[in-house]
Amino acid sequence: MSVIKPFKALRPQPQFAKQVASRPYDVMNSAEAKVEAQGNPNSFLHITKSEIDLPESVDIHSHEVYEKAKENLEAFVKRDILFRENKECYYIYQLIMNGRSQTGLVCVSSVDDYENDIIKKHEFTRPEKEQDRINHIKTSGAQTGNVFLAYRNHATVDTLIENWKTAKSPVYDFIAEDTIQHTIWIVNDSSTIEQISNLFDKEVPCTYIADGHHRAASAAKVRKALGDKATEGSNYFLTTLFPSNQLYIMDYNRVVKDLNGLTAEAFLQKLQDKFSVELKGTEAYRPQHPHEFGLFIEGAWYKLTAKEGTFTTDPIGVLDVTILQNNVLDEILAIKDQRTDKRIDFIGGMRGLGELEKRVNNGDMKVAFSLYPVTIDQLFDIADSGNVMPPKSTWFEPKLRDGLLTHLIYE
16 A cells, blocks of 8 residues: 655745746756746756756766755755745645646655555656766755656545645645646644545555656665665655546657658658558647557648557557557667667657647758657556556646755755
């Protein structure tokens, strides 16, 4: 069963919450972060992307960057921008995007559960990305990045959370510059805290990582690295748990630099072996059903529909990302490993299909593919089977903001 705990969050004074809250560190590069934090000394990017406060010549993975993160975090506390909760609490985090609401429970989850596969994974992690967060956590003493977990919706948990939202006033409630509304309530009643903990311990057999595999893996490796100096705080990591019926997975699309020596005409001809190919014209094509794909090349959109024999019914083989990889990226374009091949790039659905057109039209890429989103049930099936998805299969929106609730591993 799932072990979760309340925690003493490091969080902003209410009047600074909107200024502090920043987009996750891993959705932007250093240059973008510097622009986003410009003119805002209270942006949490000064902690999660602390290289923005150092000369551009400094390697973003150098010890100096992590020390700067620690220094900036301490400065936020000294300036009374951030303060530490005096009691272990749960927190309720609601996001509203385009009129659609989803509500999660912010807590700390057990590293033991992660290592024992009670917290289930569906992606491989990359060592260099893990090491970055390991260094950040060990040096700053803070888990600043939230791991987004899903659970099969549980009526009692859902009702308890909704009743608390109705009865209590939020501590934070603001609309960010991207028009997403962020609202947080504190659950500080001891009996309610105990009830929540017991519900997950007795009635929620497992949770699933939706977004944040590297953050979770890094937290586990920090505890291991601390060895006999491991703290109670390092036995847990910062998570937000969302019921599966509230989650929204967007498409995660692909762009490729070249056609592996083929002309556009020859490439389209080869596709007809495995797909029906229909010219759609200049209007962007978003797939309407599984096993459909949009293709943008030389100013035109095409609809591709996978033919019989291009996929299997097993949890991995049925995925559209697998169909694309096996029948197009590998077989025609000679891209064997999407995780390492520099000829391919990935564009989250939040950027829209116009971003695919832009990357092709400006000559940066030769061809773009739009995909139908993976479903939450497919994610659960793959995690339950012990398999992993192809890289960059899921894009969850809206995303939690960094800085509103931080877990400290050192007292």
